[in-house]
Amino acid sequence: MSEVKAVLAALDQELKWQREFYKHLHQHPELSSQEFATAQSIAEKLTGFGFAVQRIGGTGVVGVLENGPGACVLARADIDALPVTEATGLDYASTATVTDTDGSTVGVMHACGHDVHVTALLGAAKLLADGRDSWSGTYIALFQPAEETASGARAMVDDGLVTKVPRPDVALSQHVMATEAGTIGTTAGPILSAGDSLKITVHGRGAHGSMPHNSVDPVVLAASIVMNLQTIVSRETMPGQFAVVTVGASNAGTKSNIIADRAVLLLNIRSYDVALRRRVIASIERIVRGECAAAGSPKDPEFEYYDQYPLTTNDADTNARVTAAFTEHFEPGMVYQTAPATASEDFSRLPDAFGVPYTYWTVGSVPSDVYSAAVEKGTVAQDIPANHSPFFAPAIDPTLSVATQTHVVAAFVYLAKAN
Template identity: 70%
Template sequence: MAATGWMDALPVQLEWQRELYRHFHRHPELGLQEHETAERIEQELTGLGLEVIRCGGTGLVTVLRNGDGPTVLARADIDALPVTEDTGLDYSSETEGVMHACGHDLHIAALMGAVRLMAEHRDAWSGTYVALFQPSEENAAGARAMIDDGLVARLPTPDVAFAQHVMPAEAGTIGTVAGPALSAGDSVRITVFGRGAHGSMPHQSVDPVVLAASIVLRLQTIVSRETEPGQFAVVTVGASNAGTTANIIPDRAELRLNLRTYDTQLRQHIIASIERIVRGECAAAGSPREPLFEYYDQFPLTSNDPVVTETVTRAFREHLGPAAVHQAAPATASEDFSHLPGAFGIPYTYWFVGSVPAETYRAAVRAGTVTTDIPANHSPFFAPAIDPTLEVATRAQVLAALAYLPVR
């Protein structure tokens, strides 16, 4: 069977995939709590006659060994978000306050479809296909959990790894990019200390509210004055908390920051600058204690291997048509996928799949209202168009695999 024969078999199973997607959308689960999601994935995989490896709690892997040839790894994330859905879909979330607002439900259904095609057409390819369903991407815990649970020792070492993500772009299209595709992301909780006092006696205090305000203002100079123009960097103060009432000066304040970068050295510089500024402002204020820095939700840089990206892009263009594949710009969001190929020491590529009906998206482009009229990932209104998004995402997984696995 030629590579195009895989695509000929896809329409037969699409209704099964659509129902899988609707099921996962109705029943979202938060990171590391994806117990029912994992059970359903395992049920579907065993129904295809495949063995399932549980790893990292709610993570799952299946390995299709099919003779000599390379080993490829394809990953889908499976967790949802603490978002209350407002899409009006007839398959809306049935779990209060939880929603698949990022498209991971579609990622599951697409990878399941690719697995089924690979399993049912073993006579057409050779090598090893590894499908990995990863929990807890949203809080950067899932990939690490699987690695810490011995993932590397439990699998054949892949030669290359793939992942994809639905985005608020035109459905039916795929965007690829060599080099940085998603930013590194870090969150930091900073606690600064003062000396509490009655609000009527400010001279007896070291006011952490004023201290925190000075820090917030000073942090703005990291990007504007310390980062070379043209380099991408974000330093966001997302929360500032201190005190409980109007007439009491508290003894501490907490700031929560989020950082995004495409460059490892710049990331290190920004972290050092944050700590320098905070310590300096604390010293200037006469703070009685050193500040505390707690780093969490740390996402690695997703930087696509140029050779792998070109190989996969060429396969996409050949089978989907040049008009369906474009060069994407790096996204400022973050991911933990690259921990997985990093643990194996292998190259990877990560691409984007459009999910907005073509006419809707084009109309918004013409009107210049994409950012206001097209719901983005993590929005309570985020609702990928099942068709043709699911089919394209499934094709992409298979085509990427066949770009490396010998076709008989």
């Protein structure tokens, strides 16, 4: 791909501003749907590069660069941060704080690498804008808010995304992970799990702690439910299939001598298969209703689903074409087939809204010597801070360079003039 090399010839020059922009973003993170300054910075950059810029979905930003006939490629980056107090000790660490709904002060941090995503896509947008002689078609750089709350992609779709930009032929996205820097993971089929959070309220009958015979104890009921939920994976899911049912919180009561009248359970569900996901949810509701009936619960249980993420499953042909381009462009050993991750994303709602194929890949961010040492000792889980950790700190180099190149190389699969 000589055209790719021509466009990427300016990469080292672009990385100078990218590094500084990344540090600025990292120092000034904003929570989901509150990415006002972040969106403004992105819009200013895209406008300066020559893109036609729109705000879609609140703090979402979309830039369109039309460059003659050809395919249309949509590339996406997420832009929000997390309510995490940074502990990396970096000289560009975030000291931002916000007041949460309980009135507590919490830190804000780009603990998932979205600042890398933004900077890499902006770098690719600049390289493509400056290298228009080397490609033909339309490039859409989409910066999505509120990925961490599973609401940003839907907000952009609900705000008319599919009618406000050209229909892409393909959609592309990536994620920085706590794997070896300089490596790129691709796979066909599921790469990220579907995810659902669920709040279950079960009802009892309150009484004095010394008079349990007058009660329907929701603590005992909740405990029975928690234990029986464990059988969904261990006894209802075929060995070899993947499912997670986690009870992250169980809350009831306020005092030792008071039997409460309700209990609340918070669950998290993950799966790689849509049919299995439906069955897991049905099993949860069946078990909860059955335990409530057995306990003599005076009211039906209540189920509230939230933070629901779709399955991210890569189109086989799109993944194959992009992987082949990566393998040709990067040094041997840099591109590998990754296993599906149990994390979840809402990216797929964007290509699904257009009805187009997509592929999603991972980019490593841990210095090679650090990662190799942890692998040799068998202590990766203990020694390498993962995404969402207060210690998560992607190595700027070579992570930014690789993540910028992947966007350009993937786009050229569809935008090269030979196509």
